[in-house]
Amino acid sequence: MKAFLALLIKAFLGLIAFSLLWVGVYRFLDPPTTYLMIRDRLNGVEVKQQWVGLDEMSRHIPRAVIAAEDSRFCEHRGFDVEAIEKAMEANEKGRKLRGGSTISQQTAKNAFLWPGRTMVRKGVEAWFTILIEFLWGKPRIMEVYLNIAEFGRGVFGVEAASRHYFDKPASKLSRQEAARLAAILPQPIQRDAASPGRYTRRYADRIASRTRVVANDGLDGCIWK
Incomplete structure (x- = not known):
């Protein structure tokens, strides 16, 4: 049980770190795409x-x-x-x-x-x-x-x-x-x-x-x- 909780905590902290990095990158790098853009492309829309x-x-x-x-x-x-x-x-x-x-x-x-x-x-x-x-x-x-x-x-x-x-x-x-x-x-x-x-x-x-x-x-x- 303790090992499972430790794994959950690590996963949670990892997600927080990833989101911080992602947002930090987009502070300087323009987002290359979005969910809606991907949706349109998959549906054959230019x-x-x-x-x-x-x-x-x-x-x-x-x-x-x-x-x-x-x-x-x-x-x-x-x-x-x-x-x-x-x-x-x-x-x-x-x-x-x-x-x-x-x-x-x-x-x-x-x-x-x-x-x-x-x-x-x-x-x-x-x-x-x-x-x-x-x-x-x-x-x-x-x-x-x-x-x-x-x-x-x-x-x-x-x-x-x-x-x-x-x-x-x-x-x-x-x-x-x-x-x-x-x-x-x-x-x-x-x-x-x-x-x-x-x-x-x-x-x-x-x-x-x-x-x-x-x-x-x-x-x-x-x-x-």
Whole structure:
């Protein structure tokens, strides 16, 4: 029994060491692929992705995803406690559970894990979220997120998305175009940034308005060096 427990402890410590090394490497090395990219390739889908740094993107795009996905991105340390509390309150009142996933959590999931809602996977996601917040910092988290997020079937990252939908580099995106890209993130397969439906168009308009607030109130200040 003692030998078995010792083996479990060693395995646990080994996994911790491996995760620390993995996250540390990605602090400097751009992730070469993700679960979703591998999925698409295995299904015969051509994967389009081109890595670009934050300074090579229009500032409208990180502001748009902050406005749409995580307005407190620069304030929290990976988890938006306020959003989680609101989600719990909504659930207790019998309403649909609201999402409280931050950009940091989504980055951890996209870079290291797979989609899923099991408690084990969510627990591992939380661990990787803590690691990237500690080892990467906000600029790197945003850069990785915007380069590996899915924007359509086989379309990953803002550079590929910008060229796919608008035939221009991410550096040339307008506020409205950036808002449309942010608007399709929740359902990248069903929504189209170039020819959005009524709901997506209205949602993008709201995001574009919030983007001005992000800029004026400095809600993106943590990502600019």
